[in-house]
Amino acid sequence: MSKLSEYWDAVYSCMGCGDCGYAIHSAIGKFKSCPIKEVHESPFEVYFARGKMRLAKGILDGRLPLSKELAEIIYQCTECGACHDTCHQTHNPNINLFVTRWIDHVEVWEALRQDLVKEGFAPLDQHARILKSMNDQSRLNPYERELSEKKEAISNLSGFVAEGTSEIGFFAGCTQSLMYSETLQKLGKIIEKSGIKVCKLPNEYCCGSIALRIGDMETATHLMEQNIKYFQDLGIKRIITACAGCYRTLKKDYPKYSDKELPEIINITEFLEELIENQKIQFNSSEPISVTYHDPCHLGRHMEIYDPPRNVIKAVPGVSLIEMKRNRNNAWCCGAGGGLKSQFPEMAVDIAKDRISEAIETQSSLLVTSCPFCERNLTDAISQDAEIKVIDIIDFIYSRI
Amino acid sequence: MDIILEKLREIVHKSHVSDTKYLTFAYSQNVDPILEGIPDYVAIPKSAQEISEILKLANEKNIPVYPRGGGCCEFGGSKPIGDGGIVLDLKQMDKIINLDEDHLIVTVESGISWAQLDEYLSPFGLYTGCMGPGSGMTASIGGGISHHSVGGGGGAKYGACTKQLISLEVVLPTGEIINTGSQANRFSKIPFGRFGNGPDLSGLFCGDNGILGIKTKVSLQVFPRPKFVECKTFQLKGNTARSAAKIMIEIRRRGIDVYDAMYIPDIVVSVFKSEKVILPWIENKIRRGLFFYTIEAYSQEELNEKVKQLDQIFEENKAKILGPEISDGNIARWHYKEQGHWQLYHPLWGLTPTSEPCTTECFVPIQQFPSLLEAIEQWEYEHTPEMDKIFEVTKVRPIVGSGPILLLGENSVEVTCGFTTYPHKDIREINLSLWKSMIDLVTKMGAQWYMMGDICSREFVEIGAFTPEYYSLLTNMKRILDPKNILSRGKFKLLEVEK
Numbered sequence: 001m002s003k004l005s006e007y008w009d010a011v012y013s014c015m016g017c018g019d020c021g022y023a024i025h026s027a028i029g030k031f032k033s034c035p036i037k038e039v040h041e042s043p044f045e046v047y048f049a050r051g052k053m054r055l056a057k058g059i060l061d062g063r064l065p066l067s068k069e070l071a072e073i074i075y076q077c078t079e080c081g082a083c084h085d086t087c088h089q090t091h092n093p094n095i096n097l098f099v100t101r102w103i104d105h106v107e108v109w110e111a112l113r114q115d116l117v118k119e120g121f122a123p124l125d126q127h128a129r130i131l132k133s134m135n136d137q138s139r140l141n142p143y144e145r146e147l148s149e150k151k152e153a154i155s156n157l158s159g160f161v162a163e164g165t166s167e168i169g170f171f172a173g174c175t176q177s178l179m180y181s182e183t184l185q186k187l188g189k190i191i192e193k194s195g196i197k198v199c200k201l202p203n204e205y206c207c208g209s210i211a212l213r214i215g216d217m218e219t220a221t222h223l224m225e226q227n228i229k230y231f232q233d234l235g236i237k238r239i240i241t242a243c244a245g246c247y248r249t250l251k252k253d254y255p256k257y258s259d260k261e262l263p264e265i266i267n268i269t270e271f272l273e274e275l276i277e278n279q280k281i282q283f284n285s286s287e288p289i290s291v292t293y294h295d296p297c298h299l300g301r302h303m304e305i306y307d308p309p310r311n312v313i314k315a316v317p318g319v320s321l322i323e324m325k326r327n328r329n330n331a332w333c334c335g336a337g338g339g340l341k342s343q344f345p346e347m348a349v350d351i352a353k354d355r356i357s358e359a360i361e362t363q364s365s366l367l368v369t370s371c372p373f374c375e376r377n378l379t380d381a382i383s384q385d386a387e388i389k390v391i392d393i394i395d396f397i398y399s400r401i
Numbered sequence: 402m403d404i405i406l407e408k409l410r411e412i413v414h415k416s417h418v419s420d421t422k423y424l425t426f427a428y429s430q431n432v433d434p435i436l437e438g439i440p441d442y443v444a445i446p447k448s449a450q451e452i453s454e455i456l457k458l459a460n461e462k463n464i465p466v467y468p469r470g471g472g473c474c475e476f477g478g479s480k481p482i483g484d485g486g487i488v489l490d491l492k493q494m495d496k497i498i499n500l501d502e503d504h505l506i507v508t509v510e511s512g513i514s515w516a517q518l519d520e521y522l523s524p525f526g527l528y529t530g531c532m533g534p535g536s537g538m539t540a541s542i543g544g545g546i547s548h549h550s551v552g553g554g555g556g557a558k559y560g561a562c563t564k565q566l567i568s569l570e571v572v573l574p575t576g577e578i579i580n581t582g583s584q585a586n587r588f589s590k591i592p593f594g595r596f597g598n599g600p601d602l603s604g605l606f607c608g609d610n611g612i613l614g615i616k617t618k619v620s621l622q623v624f625p626r627p628k629f630v631e632c633k634t635f636q637l638k639g640n641t642a643r644s645a646a647k648i649m650i651e652i653r654r655r656g657i658d659v660y661d662a663m664y665i666p667d668i669v670v671s672v673f674k675s676e677k678v679i680l681p682w683i684e685n686k687i688r689r690g691l692f693f694y695t696i697e698a699y700s701q702e703e704l705n706e707k708v709k710q711l712d713q714i715f716e717e718n719k720a721k722i723l724g725p726e727i728s729d730g731n732i733a734r735w736h737y738k739e740q741g742h743w744q745l746y747h748p749l750w751g752l753t754p755t756s757e758p759c760t761t762e763c764f765v766p767i768q769q770f771p772s773l774l775e776a777i778e779q780w781e782y783e784h785t786p787e788m789d790k791i792f793e794v795t796k797v798r799p800i801v802g803s804g805p806i807l808l809l810g811e812n813s814v815e816v817t818c819g820f821t822t823y824p825h826k827d828i829r830e831i832n833l834s835l836w837k838s839m840i841d842l843v844t845k846m847g848a849q850w851y852m853m854g855d856i857c858s859r860e861f862v863e864i865g866a867f868t869p870e871y872y873s874l875l876t877n878m879k880r881i882l883d884p885k886n887i888l889s890r891g892k893f894k895l896l897e898v899e900k
Contacts, residue, residue, distance in 0.1 A: 009754035012824055016432050017747070018471055018539035022492070024516040025538060026523065027740040042416040043445060043493055044424045045472075051427035058426050061826075070423055090744060092735060094680050094727050097744070099751030 003111040003118075008060060013102035014053035020083035020105070021048035031326055033086040035333045036076055036340075039350040046073050049083035049105055056112060066115060071122040074112055076347070079213060079338030081106050081301040085329050106302070109338075113215030126343045127214045134206055134219055141174040142210045153177040154202040159188025166199040169236040169263070171250065173243035174206050175372040183372075186398035187242060187268070193401070194280035198240060203230060209249040214339050224257055231263050242268035242394060244371035245337075247305075248298035267299060269308040269370050272397060276315045285400045286317035292324050292364040294355065294378065295331035296371030304329075309370050309393055316400050322362040324355075332358060334369075336377035352381030360388055368396050405462060409444050409487070412454040417445035417493075428469065428488045429480055432536070434757040434824040435832050436477030436855050440467065440488040447493055449570060449578050449617035456615075456887060457576040459487060465890035466574075468615045470544030471514060473536035475760050476854025478610060479544070482891030489615070491543060497521055498618065504593055506567055508620040511543025515553055516743065518542060528626040530559035534852075535746040543616040549608040549851040551815050552807060554742030558660045558697070559624075560810025561851065563607040568592040570618035571606055574883035581606070582620070592620035605878070610853050611889040613882050627697035629704040630660075632733035633711075634693040635720035641667055641690030642771040644718055648692060649767045649808050651714045657696070657707055659808065661736065665691040666774065668802040678748050681730035685723065692720065693733035749804050752821055753797050759836040760804075760819035761857075763848035770814050773846055774803055777818050780842055787831050795823045818843060858892040 004011070021034050032038060034048035045051030052074065058064035084105040090097055116122035123131055133144040140147050154172050170191075176184055191198050208223035227250075231239065241247045244267070251265040275281045293313060299305045306328045313321050326332045335341065335351025356378060359367040369375055370393040378390045391399075409418040419425065420442045429439040441464075446452045459466045465486035469479035481488065494512035501507070502525065509518060515533030522528055533545040535552035542562075544550070546569070549561040559565065568582030579585075581603040582595040595603050606614050637644045645664035652659055667690045673679045674687065682691075694711060698704035715722070723730045727739075735741040749758050765773055781788070781801040792798045804817040818839065822832050840860045844850070850857055861867065867875070879886070879895045886896040 012755035013751050015750045015757055016430060017473060017536055017750075022471065022514050022516070022539040024514065024520045025740055025743070026516075026520050027738065031520070042419070044419060044443060044490070045427035046424055050472075054427045054430065055423055057824075064423065064426060069421065073423055090735075090739075090741070092727060092739060092741075095735060095741070096678055096680070097747050097751070098676060098678065099747065102751055102754040 003114040004056060004059060004108070007108045007111050010103045010108050011053055011056040011060060013099050014050065015099060016050050016054065018050050019089065020050055020086050023086045023089065025089055028089065028091045029326065029330045030086060030089060031330070033082040035078060035080060035082070035335055035351040035354070036347070038354065039347055040076070047076060052077070052109065056108060059112070066119050066121050068121045071116045071124060074109065074116060075122065075124055075127070075339060075343055077109055077338050078297070078333045078335060078340045078351070079106050079109055080297040080333035082333060085301050091329070110212070110215060113213075114217055117215040117217075123214050123216065124343050127339055130210060130342055131214065131216050131219055134211055134223070141178065141206050143174060143178055145178050150174060150177050151202045153181045154200050154204070157184055157188045157200055159190070159192035160200040161197045163199050163202060164234050166197040167235060167237040168196070168198045169201045169231070169234065169239050170198050171201055171204055171207070171239050171241040171246055173241060173246040173372075175245070176243050179376070180372050180392065183392050183394050184242070187394045190275070190281065190394070190398060190401065194275050196275075196280065201230070201234075205230070207246040207249045209245040210339065212249060212253055213337070221257055224254055228254065228258055228260050228262065232260070236263045238264045238266065240266055240268060240271045242370070244296035244298035245373060248302045252303065267303075267305055267308065267370070269299070269305060269312055269393060272312045272393070273308040276312060281397070281401060283317050283400045288318045288320070289366065290320045290322055290362070290364040291366040291368050291396070292322050292359050292362040293327070294324070294334065294359065294367055294369040294374060295328060296369060296374045297331075297333050297337055299370060300331055301329055309368075312393060312397065313368060316397065322364050324358045324362055326358065334374040334377045336373040341373065341377055348377055349381045352377045356381050356386070356388070360386065364388060366391050366396065368393050405442060405458070405464065408458050409442060409455065412458065413444050413446050413451050417447070419443050428472075428490070431472055431474040431477050431480055431854070433475050433477060433759065434822060435759065435829060435836070436480070438477070438481030439484045440481050441485050442487045443490055444487060445490045445493050449572050452489065452572045452615055452617060453576040453578055455487065455489065456572060456574060459887045460575055460885050463885060464887070466887055467889055468611050470512060470541030470547075471536060471539040473534065473540045473544070474852060474854045475762065476852055476857045478852065478854030478892075480855070482855045486890070491541065494617065500525065501591060504591070505623050505625075506592055506620050507623050508592055508618060509542055511546070511616040511619050512541050514539055514541055515545065522623055526625055527623045529562070529621060530565055530624045531555040531562045532742055533562050535743060537743045542619050542621070546607055546616055546619055547609060547611050551809060551851070552746065554737070555660055556815065557662045557808040557810060558658050564810065565622045566603055566607060567595050567620040567622055569603050569606055569616050569620070571614035571616055573614050574888040578617075608851060610858055610892055612879060612892050612895065613888070615888070627699050629698040629701055630695065630737060631704055631708050632693070632695045632731065632737050634691055634723045634731040634733045635715050636687060636723065637690050637692055638719045640771070642774050644720070645690065645692050645806070646767050646771050648714055648718055648720070649814065652711070652808070653767070653812050655710060655714070657710055659711070660695040660697045661733075661742070662694045662808040663692070664806040665693070665732070666803050666806065668800070669804060672752065672800060673748065676752060679730065679732060681728055685730045687730060691732070693731070693736065695733050695737045745805060746817070749817070749819070752800060755823055756797065756821045757824065758819040758821050759832060759839070760817050761839050761843045762815065762817045762852055763843055763850045764809060764811070764813045765816055765846070765848050766813050767808070769846070770806055770816055773816060773818070773843065773848070776842060776846060777801060777803060777839075780839060784835060784838065787835055790831055791822060791828050794825055794827050797823070813849075816848070853892070855891065859894050862894045
């Protein structure tokens with residue numbers, strides 16, 4: 001039985017109204033939904049949710065086959081979840097729409113991707129390269145870097161205590177430990193100053209997010225099992241992560257695939273908010289500055305973490321937080337998610353350019369975010385002479401203490 | 402390569418045309434559970450000129466062409482009737498060409514959505530008045546004009562959206578591009594009026610369901626959005642349908658220009674409560690049909706006077722007002738202030754997983770709608786065996802009735818009757834038969850259809866609802882404009898013998 005067939009109700013509950021592609025609902029701050037549709041050079045229906053749901057119906061009733069051609073379409077999606085949010089768009093606590101009870105768009109896309117992988121029509125070439133690296137025992141990360149590099153980067157973090165000496169662990173993730181280790185060093189200093197003991201986890205495995213998004217369940221479940229065992233062996237009760245992708249995966253996906261007891265998972269923005277509330281962070285700069293905040297999809301729409309990052313930013317003296325036109329659940333995706341950045345990099349950057357333009361409209365000096373994938377893709381899209389700079393929330397807080 | 406595909410690629414950008422099975426399949430259905438038709442090709446034109454070239458090619462090769470706006474038709478209007486043909490996806494033609502702030506006329510490409518246009522007009526303090534159809538966040542202006550659309554707000558004050566029409570640019574089925582209204586005069590500098598220069602040929606394309614031409618540019622009258630607004634919801638007593646009709650007639654008699662006035666039938670209230678759609682109605686123990694109005698004014702004094710007169714009508718009809726907030730059940734406030742007017746019909750979908758309505762959307766005189774609702778109740782009773790069969794297969798019994806009933810500018814109301822069903826293969830024929838049966842009933846009660854699409858336009862002809870003389874005139878007009886029956890072939894069964 002196909003994975004997609006488990007979502008028959010969801011697929012056939014889509015009536016095809018098309019708001020997932022076109023909605024402009026200014027009363028609730030919604031200005032269009034699908035980033036792929038907006039940048040695609042061939043703007044056919046299949047490049048937003050309504051068309052994909054129509055294809056899913058065709059697959060379920062046996063009229064459309066799975067194929068490589070189909071995979072090329074299905075993977076042109078960031079899985080940002082804006083279609084899902086739009087489908088649920090009354091956003092008034094007093095009013096619920098029936099149809100939205102039955103559909104979780106991202107779950108449908110992931111089910112379809114799992115079927116494509118299972119039947120051998122996916123992964124696509126760049127995704128295959130990533131998965132190969134994730135399965136290579138000498139690497140176990142998506143970036144074709146040696147496993148020892150990641151271990152060394154985590155082991156060298158200062159400000160954290162040694163593995164096994166605290167029930168609070170820091171899950172560094174592949175992207176931040178291999179690409180943004182300086183940011184993690186700054187986080188170590190923030191944590192050290194707070195006096196809270198958070199241990200390093202140098203033997204962590206990749207969280208498996210990328211494999212999950214691509215639909216390779218074999219790779220993903222193997223990584224998940226290793227991590228869960230690692231957490232249990234160390235007696236970890238609480239995990240902090242600064243990567244939105246790791247956070248979504250550890251908190252939302254792990255419980256779906258494991259019945260073992262899992263640690264509490266918190267995002268770095270929640271942790272920083274706690275530190276600020278408990279006066280464990282002292283700011284020493286109150287220089288006026290305007291910043292805007294980009295909601296990472298894996299943190300915002302997928303996990304509804306909207307207030308903690310804003311509370312953290314607003315707590316910094318001298319900071320004026322100016323929201324972009326589309327924010328919180330209506331935020332425009334950066335374009336990096338769902339494997340788009342690796343397989344369709346130009347499209348990912350085109351999407352990010354839209355987001356950068358929106359940030360520039362706020363006349364802010366900094367575009368703060370809390371996701372290494374967003375940071376990277378937004379940085380790739382920014383012009384060198386732009387008067388706005390993309391920065392992770394950790395780097396930003398560190399710059400003010 | 403397929404010769405047609407090759408030629409289409411010479412006309413539109415090569416990345417804007419396809420014949421692949423996945424891309425074409427996505428254009429095979431609209432917003433209904435039954436009707437399908439897979440096109441051979443989909444093209445996404447960017448200009449009237451490109452459309453003209455495609456239509457000339459279609460005439461040369463005898464290929465039907467189906468224009469598609471937002472794809473929101475509930476009667477299969479923007480997909481092929483039968484498989485094959487070319488679907489033209491017009492949504493990329495979404496530019497705002499000009500806003501004439503002196504004369505309050507906006508000119509747009511026809512693929513723009515009602516919501517997108519409203520968003521553009523808002524900073525100017527303007528709006529379109531009638532906000533198009535209930536699907537206005539996706540539905541296009543061109544599609545609205547092709548269907549006399551209503552339902553997206555403002556229907557009571559402004560009427561169907563075609564009332565706001567000033568002029569059109571239309572590509573005729575044989576490829577000629579014409580302009581109507583004031584723009585029929587080649588010396589006219591700006592669109593400013595619909596009527597004059599001979600017969601109203603704009604009207605020929607209004608509500609034509611896409612059979613006589615493809616609208617590519619639309620000039621609409623726009624209006625200053627009044628700053629003073631009141632939204633109220635009332636609980637009705639007794640026979641709520643008859644009470645609602647009486648209130649609507651009284652509003653019209655007193656000449657009060659309500660922006661929206663809507664009756665929410667007992668069954669809708671009941672279902673919305675049982676399925677926890679509108680939570681305050683549960684908390685406030687609402688049991689029967691409701692009525693809401695929205696009234697606009699340009700000053701507080703004007704608003705107060707209008708509200709006073711309206712409230713008097715409700716008092717005379719023993720209606721009980723709900724509290725002012727959405728949390729009090731005042732649905733009118735959500736409808737207007739939070740643009741719920743583009744979502745009010747969404748709850749007709751998905752009552753249970755995958756359930757979808759087969760609807761009959763039409764206009765009837767105010768006085769007549771209670772009888773229509775009663776006839777629908779009787780219809781349900783008469784079709785118990787079919788309902789039982791649907792239940793047997795799906796384990797869920799269809800819900801039969803009408804959605805909210807909306808007062809229109811022409812002293813009529815929009816009624817959306819229907820029954821919920823499922824896209825299950827084993828009940829397809831029952832669904833189709835029931836749907837046609839309901840269309841027949843509503844038509845024979847004298848209703849006027851606006852969105853007719855595949856099923857309704859054909860059924861209307863099938864049961865002989867047009868007088869022979871009218872149908873003959875329509876056929877002759879089609880023959881003159883579209884001798885090879887290229888455009889929206891199959892609708893109204895026009896020229897089928899010739900085909």
